[in-house]
Amino acid sequence: MEHSVQEVTFHHEAGGSEFVKKIIKTTIILSVITIIELGMGLTMYAFPMAAGLKLFLKGVIVILSLLKAFYIVGVFMHLGDEIKNLIMTIVVPLMLFIWFIAAFLWDGNSWKVLRNTYNPHAVEVHTGGEKH
Amino acid sequence: METKWWSGGKSPFNVEYGKLMMWYFLMSDAFTFGAFLISYGTIRFSQNYWPDPNVVFNAFPFAGHANLPLAFVSLMTFILIVSSVTMVLAVHAGHKNDKAGVIKWMIWTIIGGIAFLGCQAWEWTHLITGDHAVLVNGQIEHIGTTVTRNPWGPAANVAAHDGHHVGTTGPVAFGGYFFGITGFHGFHVFSGVVINIVMLLMTISGVFERRGHYLMIEKAGLYWHFVDLVWVFVFLCFYLI
Numbered sequence: 001m002e003h004s005v006q007e008v009t010f011h012h013e014a015g016g017s018e019f020v021k022k023i024i025k026t027t028i029i030l031s032v033i034t035i036i037e038l039g040m041g042l043t044m045y046a047f048p049m050a051a052g053l054k055l056f057l058k059g060v061i062v063i064l065s066l067l068k069a070f071y072i073v074g075v076f077m078h079l080g081d082e083i084k085n086l087i088m089t090i091v092v093p094l095m096l097f098i099w100f101i102a103a104f105l106w107d108g109n110s111w112k113v114l115r116n117t118y119n120p121h122a123v124e125v126h127t128g129g130e131k132h
Numbered sequence: 133m134e135t136k137w138w139s140g141g142k143s144p145f146n147v148e149y150g151k152l153m154m155w156y157f158l159m160s161d162a163f164t165f166g167a168f169l170i171s172y173g174t175i176r177f178s179q180n181y182w183p184d185p186n187v188v189f190n191a192f193p194f195a196g197h198a199n200l201p202l203a204f205v206s207l208m209t210f211i212l213i214v215s216s217v218t219m220v221l222a223v224h225a226g227h228k229n230d231k232a233g234v235i236k237w238m239i240w241t242i243i244g245g246i247a248f249l250g251c252q253a254w255e256w257t258h259l260i261t262g263d264h265a266v267l268v269n270g271q272i273e274h275i276g277t278t279v280t281r282n283p284w285g286p287a288a289n290v291a292a293h294d295g296h297h298v299g300t301t302g303p304v305a306f307g308g309y310f311f312g313i314t315g316f317h318g319f320h321v322f323s324g325v326v327i328n329i330v331m332l333l334m335t336i337s338g339v340f341e342r343r344g345h346y347l348m349i350e351k352a353g354l355y356w357h358f359v360d361l362v363w364v365f366v367f368l369c370f371y372l373i
Contacts, residue, residue, distance in 0.1 A: 031213065038372075041185075041371070042202065045186035061368065061372050061373055065372075072360060082145070082146075089156075094162065105177050107174055
């Protein structure tokens with residue numbers, strides 16, 4: 001195992017107490033974002049609201065979660081401190097998710113529309129009492 | 133960090149082989165979890181009705197029938213974030229070759245992981261053994277949430293003899309996806325705890341001290357943070373939206 005250390009030719013770890021401060025700051029950010037997300041989730045439950053507004057709140061929650069992911073990967077996992085080419089070999093393949101998510105959610109929605117259009121029985125059975 | 137083009141003679145990514153491979157494993161694992169969650173999203177988008185997580189997940193240990201939406205899962209999320217922080221501190225202690233520090237923070241990380249698994253076990257038990265009056269083919273039945281039954285459907289226009297609200301069955305896919313995906317994540321937490329225990333024992337016996345570096349702690353740390361990262365999305369998809 002001794003030789004493996006030589007693959008690392010320079011270190012880029014922030015100095016002691018400075019780094020610990022960064023961790024504490026990140027922990028606080030993650031906790032605060034989680035609390036905001038919960039608050040929004042509970043708001044949707046406690047107050048009846050228009051479907052459009054609900055969708056907007058859900059969109060904001062998704063963006064906040066991506067922000068949390070950014071902090072975990074960038075600070076806790078130190079990806080931000082690596083060489084740019086290494087970061088790119090991780091991040092670029094993940095771009096596949098953009099198509100992956102859009103295509104499959106679109107497909108699911110289309111499935112619903114087709115079923116509701118051509119099989120009216122499906123609507124009766126499953127919409128019963130609309131959820132509040 | 134920006135560097136000039138690689139000109140040979142040194143490691144192009146300035147990173148140890150095992151650590152690089154851990155990154156690529158985690159990337160592939162992200163696609164596995166992504167595929168599961170997207171599959172769940174596809175089915176959910178195809179349904180006219182889906183249960184409200186605030187209604188399904190409203191119980192807390194020792195709180196009886198109190199309506200506490202999302203309280204318990206918030207606690208689980210918080211436990212996982214804290215155990216991620218203690219893991220960062222273990223890795224940091226490793227950089228300073230501080231054996232006692234690594235041992236201390238690894239123990240806290242392991243405790244956090246076990247606490248999370250305990251919470252999940254309680255949550256699953258509560259859902260599976262739940263007793264909800266629902267209308268099935270004109271008959272009132274008492275069922276819990278499993279991979280084949282879902283009591284969280286729309287309300288029925290009937291009340292039970294004791295005046296309780298009666299529901300109908302909801303989409304069967306709900307239980308399958310919930311137990312499948314949280315189970316797969318829980319399995320990752322479990323293997324993470326096992327890996328962390330092995331790392332702790334190796335630290336105590338002085339393996340890394342003799343080796344002169346604590347890179348293995350760093351690699352275990354990457355895996356552990358990934359488990360926390362996946363939970364952010366499981367939490368998002370099943371409990372928040």
